[in-house]
Amino acid sequence: MLFNKYRKLILFNKNVIIAGICSFFSAAFVTQLYRTYYSTSHIANSMVALLVEYSVYMPLFGVLFYIDNRYRYIDPLTGKKDFKTIKNDIKKLFATFFISEIAYSLSKLSFTYQFLQLGALPYQASMVGSVAASGISIVLFNLVAIKGVKLFRI
Numbered sequence: 001m002l003f004n005k006y007r008k009l010i011l012f013n014k015n016v017i018i019a020g021i022c023s024f025f026s027a028a029f030v031t032q033l034y035r036t037y038y039s040t041s042h043i044a045n046s047m048v049a050l051l052v053e054y055s056v057y058m059p060l061f062g063v064l065f066y067i068d069n070r071y072r073y074i075d076p077l078t079g080k081k082d083f084k085t086i087k088n089d090i091k092k093l094f095a096t097f098f099i100s101e102i103a104y105s106l107s108k109l110s111f112t113y114q115f116l117q118l119g120a121l122p123y124q125a126s127m128v129g130s131v132a133a134s135g136i137s138i139v140l141f142n143l144v145a146i147k148g149v150k151l152f153r154i
Helices: 001-039 044-074 082-117 122-148
Strands: none
Touching: 001 044, 001 122, 044 082, 044 122, 082 122
16 A cells, blocks of 8 residues: 555655666776776866766666656557656656755765875775765655655545
8 A cells, every 4th residue: 555655655765776786886897997006186086986986887877767658659549649747747856866966966976076185095086976866865855856846645
């Protein structure tokens, strides 16, 4: 009963978490490589980590979200794609991502930079920065999706 009520939100958060974990490890790996082979600049390393995270996170989340919600995009009467629903969901997702990802980006850069300044190893700084920023982002993500743009009806 509880699962059915919150099914869409649970699937939404599952996609956020799966995409987040994949981007988390890829950023940590690249952060360490960047420090070893390219530059010791903390700010450059923080920015590269953020770019790698987004290049993994966004496409993976998009694919997972579509797979879980593809039934919503087919008109049951005609069997054709319902472009109006797709367009509305894209707008809502864009607004949700815009707000939560600004918070994530600023906090991720700040946390990673601060941990590098404190002498943490690059992959550790990236990982701890990602976890801290993810906590902030996920809370905002859900608040905006539910209360702000009403992506899901709960």
